[in-house]
Amino acid sequence: MTHALDPAALRGLRLFAGLDEPALADVAAGAQSRRVARGSRVFAQGDPADACHALIDGRIKIVQTGPDGQQIVVRFIGPGEMFGTVPMFTGGGYPGDAVAMADCVALLWPAPAMTALMLRHPRIGLNALGIVGGRLQEIQNRLREVSTERVERRIAHALLRLVRQAGRRIEGGVEIAFPLSRQDVAEMTGTTLHTVSRILSGWEGQGIIESGRLQVTIRKPSALLAIAEDLPQAEENGET
Amino acid sequence: MTHALDPAALRGLRLFAGLDEPALADVAAGAQSRRVARGSRVFAQGDPADACHALIDGRIKIVQTGPDGQQIVVRFIGPGEMFGTVPMFTGGGYPGDAVAMADCVALLWPAPAMTALMLRHPRIGLNALGIVGGRLQEIQNRLREVSTERVERRIAHALLRLVRQAGRRIEGGVEIAFPLSRQDVAEMTGTTLHTVSRILSGWEGQGIIESGRLQVTIRKPSALLAIAEDLPQAEENGET
């Protein structure tokens, strides 16, 4: 799949923002594309990090597994986002598995090619720094949350983050636009699926969310925000 | 303090590794130096991020404070390390306070100057990416720890990390080479100073560590590693 790639396809990628036409053509020349079926992995934790990836279509989750098998969801990747880029520069293998949550199409650049591109076009390096820096700050925030806040607020924060990242407006609320299990939420917030289930059930009883199998809809984002930020809950209920 | 800086002073900084002489001179020309007394701050959380810093001498801790005043120690900075660089590229202010734990000397480059340097010398951008990437991976590991492991192992991991970063070999053990309070350890591991105190006391009773006011010495690093990684404890005691 090393046929020529349309540079226009790179338009949506923040990594290449601000590049002129010739530079984009240069970038496109080094790209390969790859399809990954739902459920399989783009790369596995520990694999040598020999390429930089960008997701064109689908959804991927990055999962890190500890020495005793404990897992956390590091982040979800949506279309237009890059992933698996950092370990190219830190040495060592990929720090987690990249699991396709839907059928995916991704581009990739072999490590030497991407390094050369960055040396030729310094702007790419600056863009990458902005992206990686943003993730660092996000993870720092999660670290603070999991270190200092209790489970309910952490889950509220996680849902709000998902809404921001992959929320789809529907009538009467916002829906998280990909299949999400309780286990996933548990691994995002450092708790167990049991506790997640209980808390979501509670919120469903209060009409804050509506949820089913692998699916969550937020009916009252403001109430969720109130829980996340510990604001005074407006005592609002639908009936009079 | 904008007098000429000796380019040789930049030798120890990983950020500028692999640059040739003229490039180093270019970098040195943009640098300013600054002294900060113990206890005061290099910058404060929320300040506009207008410069990139590198620590020449002393020790700094980066502390992030949540909306309700809960604090975590994001990381410690030793001589030769850069800090406060990421938010230059992500927009927004500094994500935490930089507190001097000793009298410090730091260099700084105003944001526009550093951006220009990176565009002129792409190598700097790649180095920065490696550094930031390494921190991202470290924080991800801490996130997994705090999400899935219990307090005792987290504290063991934190101490081992400190040893790696600032350990000084002394007779009969390794000493952490800067003043470190129980509160600091608590804020690194997401617990309270009470629990830290209890656990350190326990370890001291077993001869694994020795500790006093603002000071910790590891007597048996292997035992600490065994706790951190849940290895079978070798039942070894000094007396016969």
Next chain:
DNA sequence: CGCGGAGTTTGCGCGGCGACAACGTTCGCC
């Protein structure tokens, strides 16, 4: 030398939430 404050230790009680278990439900597949 005495005082005050910062850092540390230790005891006690309880509550959040993890561990375990059992059951219900939905979906995919033969």
Next chain:
DNA sequence: GGCGAACGTTGTCGCCGCGCAAACTCCGCG
């Protein structure tokens, strides 16, 4: 249409570790 697996719900129990409180030690300073 029936079976099995994956996902979700709910109950009970127990304990880790947090909150609160009090006392102790060490250091710097007047």
